[in-house]
Amino acid sequence: MALRLSILYVGSRCPQDLASADPHLSVACVNTPDAIKFVKPRPDIVLIDPFGHDSGVNPEKARLWFDVLSGHHFKFSLAVFIIVPEETNKHVRLSLISSGADQVVDWPLDIREIKIKAKSAVDKFHLEQDVFFKTCSLEKSFKYLDRFKSELKEMKDELLEDKSNLNTALKQIQQMTEERRRLKESLLNAKKQLASDMDGFGRMLYSLVRQRLEKNRGHGERVGKIACFIAEQMGLSQKKLEDLSKAAMLHEIGLLFLSEDSFSEQMPGRGDASQHSDIHSTAYDQTLMVQFSVKGAELLGNCQGFEGVAAIIRFMNENSDGTGYPDGLKRKHIPLESRILAGADALETLRENNTSAGIGELLAGLEPLIGSRLDPMVAGWLDKYALFHLSGETLGVRGVGVEQLVPGMVLGATL
DSSP: OOOOEEEEEESSSOOTHHHHHOTTEEEEEESSGGGGGGOOSOOSEEEEOSSTTOSSOOHHHHHHHHHHHHTSOOSSOOOEEEEEETTOOHHHHHHHHHHTOSEEEEESOOHHHHHHHHHHHHHHHHHHHHHHHHHHHHHHHHHHHHHHHHHHHHHHHHHHHHHHHHHHHHHHHHHHHHHHHHHHHHHHHHHHHHHHHHHHHHHHHHHHHHHHTOSSTTHHHHHHHHHHHHHHHTTOOHHHHHHHHHHHHHTTGGGGGSOHHHHHHHSTTSSOGGGGTTOOOOHHHHHHHHHHHHHHHHHHHTSTTOHHHHHHHHTTTOOTBSOOSSSOOBGGGSOHHHHHHHHHHHHHHHHHHOTTOOHHHHHHHHGGGBTTTBOHHHHHHHHHHIIIIITTSOTTOOOOOGGGOOTTOOOSSOO
């Protein structure tokens, strides 16, 4: 493939015949080196002819032209060929090359010589271009690398900060977990203590009821046993079972508000009956005998942990047919636990009042109460309890306190 060259001639002998002799050459001419700065685009070769029509070669004149050319800044260095007379000796030629010339060519110009020597200059130019662009690309890559390193460092610093924050958060979580464990343990201990206090308080109240109110010792415990049997069969929760058991033992606590005179009248064997032969219950005591469950519920409702117990006791005197106290509730509107307690109390009271009765007679005593006083569903479970738990017992034995003994009673065991 033919080499295409653009040549800029600087001097007084413009060789236009070169372009006409070879179509692959383009030639532009200027008279002085200063005019080169106005030439566009950049030529492949600059032919300088400082000696022109001079008879000899003056290296100093050539050096001045080189200085002018070097004052013009180009992105890529120009390939400068200097023209000398054909008879110029080797020493002068070498001196001109050392002064800044890339090649020395003879006048008159030989196109073939110029093209051969220009090939190395063009290759050098292309090499400089490659080096330049690769250097630019490399510098750009280094800038990207520096920016990447900077971003990586920032990211590393952020990660270290996040790690530090995470460690701090983990320590705080561990401290919070430990504090939560301690609080949970303290709460558990407090709940255990509260439960223990509640049990102790309940036992204290029941002891008071047992000593002061129960005609038959253990009445509340036996009522509780019956009530819990029914509640278990009906699938009530453990908490409701516990409340029902406490309600059974404390269901008569409202009677503590009776006057002492009414106690002597209502509780045979307590005190000297001859001293109270003229006692008649007051209107307050008569009302309290009907509404004692409400009074007991009011008392227990003010005791922490006994709110559920109070609710059960409050409605235990409601009748299934709506004729009971305090609100005249009917059937399913009466709380289930209260219906169970009413049935258990009715069964145990029948058993205590007729200790010689057999199972059939005892169950017959419940019949008039079903549908009026008692919930039929609860009454059905009372029948099952009596058959399962009372059929083998001697019903004629009941427990009483020493102060409740009356003439005619026979001891079932030694005191």
